[in-house]
Amino acid sequence: MEKINGTGVSPGIAIGKAFVIKKAEVAVSGILLKGENEVIANVAAFNNAIEVAVNELEVIKLSLAGTDFEILETQIELISDPQIAEDVIEKIQSERKTANDAVIEVIANVVEVFESMDDEYMRARTADIKDIGSRILKHLNNTKTNTARFKPDSIIIADDLSPSDTITMDIKHVNGFATRTGSKTSHAAIIAKAKGIPAVVGCGDSLSTIQNDDVIILDGTSGLLYIDPAEETINEFRLKSEIQKQQSEKLKALKNRPAITTDGKKVMLSANISGAADMDDVHENGGEGIGLFRTELLFMDRTSFPTEDEQFKFYKQAALQSKGKPVIVRTIDIGGDKQLPYFNIPAELNPFLGYRAIRICLDQTDLFITQLKAILRAGVFGDLLIMFPMISNIQEVRAAKNILEKAKEELLAENIPFKANMKVGIMIEIPSAAVTADILAKEVDFFSIGTNDLCQYTLAVDRMNEKITHLYDPFNPGVLRLINNILEQGRKHHIHVGMCGEMAGDPLAALLLLGMGLEEFSMSASSIPTIKNTIINHSEADAKQVYRAVMTMDSSDEITAYLKAQFV
Amino acid sequence: MITKEYTITSPQGLHARPATALIRLVKNFISVISIQKGEKITRLNSMINLLSMTIKGGETITIIIEGEDEINAAEALGLFFAEQLKEL
Numbered sequence: 001m002e003k004i005n006g007t008g009v010s011p012g013i014a015i016g017k018a019f020v021i022k023k024a025e026v027a028v029s030g031i032l033l034k035g036e037n038e039v040i041a042n043v044a045a046f047n048n049a050i051e052v053a054v055n056e057l058e059v060i061k062l063s064l065a066g067t068d069f070e071i072l073e074t075q076i077e078l079i080s081d082p083q084i085a086e087d088v089i090e091k092i093q094s095e096r097k098t099a100n101d102a103v104i105e106v107i108a109n110v111v112e113v114f115e116s117m118d119d120e121y122m123r124a125r126t127a128d129i130k131d132i133g134s135r136i137l138k139h140l141n142n143t144k145t146n147t148a149r150f151k152p153d154s155i156i157i158a159d160d161l162s163p164s165d166t167i168t169m170d171i172k173h174v175n176g177f178a179t180r181t182g183s184k185t186s187h188a189a190i191i192a193k194a195k196g197i198p199a200v201v202g203c204g205d206s207l208s209t210i211q212n213d214d215v216i217i218l219d220g221t222s223g224l225l226y227i228d229p230a231e232e233t234i235n236e237f238r239l240k241s242e243i244q245k246q247q248s249e250k251l252k253a254l255k256n257r258p259a260i261t262t263d264g265k266k267v268m269l270s271a272n273i274s275g276a277a278d279m280d281d282v283h284e285n286g287g288e289g290i291g292l293f294r295t296e297l298l299f300m301d302r303t304s305f306p307t308e309d310e311q312f313k314f315y316k317q318a319a320l321q322s323k324g325k326p327v328i329v330r331t332i333d334i335g336g337d338k339q340l341p342y343f344n345i346p347a348e349l350n351p352f353l354g355y356r357a358i359r360i361c362l363d364q365t366d367l368f369i370t371q372l373k374a375i376l377r378a379g380v381f382g383d384l385l386i387m388f389p390m391i392s393n394i395q396e397v398r399a400a401k402n403i404l405e406k407a408k409e410e411l412l413a414e415n416i417p418f419k420a421n422m423k424v425g426i427m428i429e430i431p432s433a434a435v436t437a438d439i440l441a442k443e444v445d446f447f448s449i450g451t452n453d454l455c456q457y458t459l460a461v462d463r464m465n466e467k468i469t470h471l472y473d474p475f476n477p478g479v480l481r482l483i484n485n486i487l488e489q490g491r492k493h494h495i496h497v498g499m500c501g502e503m504a505g506d507p508l509a510a511l512l513l514l515g516m517g518l519e520e521f522s523m524s525a526s527s528i529p530t531i532k533n534t535i536i537n538h539s540e541a542d543a544k545q546v547y548r549a550v551m552t553m554d555s556s557d558e559i560t561a562y563l564k565a566q567f568v
Numbered sequence: 569m570i571t572k573e574y575t576i577t578s579p580q581g582l583h584a585r586p587a588t589a590l591i592r593l594v595k596n597f598i599s600v601i602s603i604q605k606g607e608k609i610t611r612l613n614s615m616i617n618l619l620s621m622t623i624k625g626g627e628t629i630t631i632i633i634e635g636e637d638e639i640n641a642a643e644a645l646g647l648f649f650a651e652q653l654k655e656l
Contacts, residue, residue, distance in 0.1 A: 078615050081614050110616055118622075128584070341576060341577055341625030342625075
């Protein structure tokens with residue numbers, strides 16, 4: 001039995017037979033065409049390949065009937081793009097390149113253009129361009145990969161799965177898939193997770209040893225693949241898969257049980273939401289509050305800023321549906337990667353280091369005061385708290401609080417009811433704020449650690465840049481020390497500290513954070529049962545030991561290996 | 569020739585979905601239809617060229633229409649930018 005290690009991106013165990021998808025070799029032949037006849041033949045072959053490719057996509061579209069239409073429509077437009085055709089034919093005619101070589105070169109050029117764009121969305125489109133390139137080449141060279149039909153109980157083994165591969169996949173017959181390349185954010189990973197298919201990506205070259213019909217066990221939780229396992233191993237995993245299914249049922253049953261460790265330490269498990277609509281899910285999973293209510297949704301998909309009344313209704317809705325649980329409302333966090341159509345922020349070289357969030361609010365106070373008034377008014381209908389994002393120093397906190405006071409004065413003058421003593425907190429997501437937590441604690445009622453940005457800023461890693469995702473690591477001792485400092489200062493100054501970044505929902509981090517003294521974990525609602533299960537099955541004393549051990553370690557490799565070992 | 573300015577009302581700008589819809593719409597007319605943003609101008613028959621312009625929400629673009637059915641085309645594009653785009 002052979003074992004292959006990759007990144008598990010969609011949990012669950014799949015057992016089945018390998019179905020290997022081989023991509024056509026894309027290589028420039030370097031052959032130059034001789035004579036006009038060959039030129040004409042190559043142009044014709046190219047035009048034919050386009051026609052066949054479009055027809056193929058149209059057929060897939062018909063068979064899909066509705067659902068994932070749009071990606072295919074875009075693919076059809078891209079594949080029949082006159083600019084690509086013009087460039088390819090130009091290369092065949094004047095440079096005497098073969099249709100194959102011309103397509104490879106033209107696609108490579110377009111990919112290069114898109115890769116160099118300063119727009120994250122457009123850079124991500126290179127996957128679509130590469131996808132249409134391989135589609136054209138496939139028909140040009142008559143190499144057929146049929147992803148639409150699989151035998152029952154297939155485990156797909158592929159280099160990478162393109163957008164059109166993944167959506168055309170007949171998932172009734174697919175038990176799981178594994179790819180050579182890819183990361184947690186690749187198309188294949190996202191679709192697998194959404195459809196609940198166990199998947200492992202980034203397996204590396206060892207995946208090429210797998211042959212069609214090899215028996216495979218795929219563990220999407222640990223990221224392991226077992227090839228041709230013994231009968232007993234298969235049985236062992238069948239059992240494990242059964243247990244996992246039962247466990248997820250059991251986790252749901254934890255809904256009404258408080259998150260208390262075996263030695264009596266109570267922590268709060270909350271959820272992150274984007275609107276009142278998410279509230280059902282929070283109650284369903286036993287969330288005890290809202291650690292982060294993102295308000296951006298209200299500002300998107302419109303042509304002008306929402307009025308105070310519109311905002312008031314939006315926050316009030318959430319307050320009413322919170323069933324008395326505390327809701328931390330974050331003031332608007334636009335800029336960076338979040339733009340509004342009616343609010344033009346000129347392009348910046350480093351938008352994440354630029355004009356965003358509280359920086360905009362303190363500059364354009366009208367906009368800020370409108371939101372604050374709406375939140376204060378909604379506070380009458382539920383336990384709302386207010387939180388400012390992207391704080392880097394104490395002046396910003398004071399300025400924001402002054403504006404909040406002004407908002408209260410205006411409401412008072414207008415004789416509109418509002419919650420006067422609303423608690424005020426800040427996100428700690430900039431390293432300077434983490435280091436000066438002792439200073440900032442004097443001005444606020446609570447902290448919430450935003451690990452995503454804190455990690456990005458501390459490690460100088462753009463979290464959108466795929467080439468450096470391995471450096472984006474919340475278990476880096478530098479990040480852990482900052483988090484530890486925030487918690488320590490919070491305790492010392494008697495203010496509540498929560499965490500609303502992705503780390504709060506990471507089961508691997510749960511014990512460590514508990515040991516550090518984190519009081520509130522806020523995550524996507526669906527992660528709550530898993531974290532709760534970890535909390536109720538461990539003691540605070542154990543967690544403290546984990547924390548002390550981790551703080552002596554010198555690398556995230558050592559730390560994550562140690563944390564993984566705690567679960568065996 | 570008809571020239572008209574529009575502000576992009578879809579929050580994500582002319583990304584793949586609205587760009588596909590726009591290219592499809594333009595195909596219905598025989599007029600030569602181009603889009604201009606700043607110095608850059610391209611014919612609205614190529615997705616690649618349109619996406620390459622990276623037109624974002626809130627930006628202003630100019631549409632240039634020339635041909636037999638330019639009046640009908642202008643009307644359809646006006647509707648697209650004023651009404652339909654928001655929903656894409």
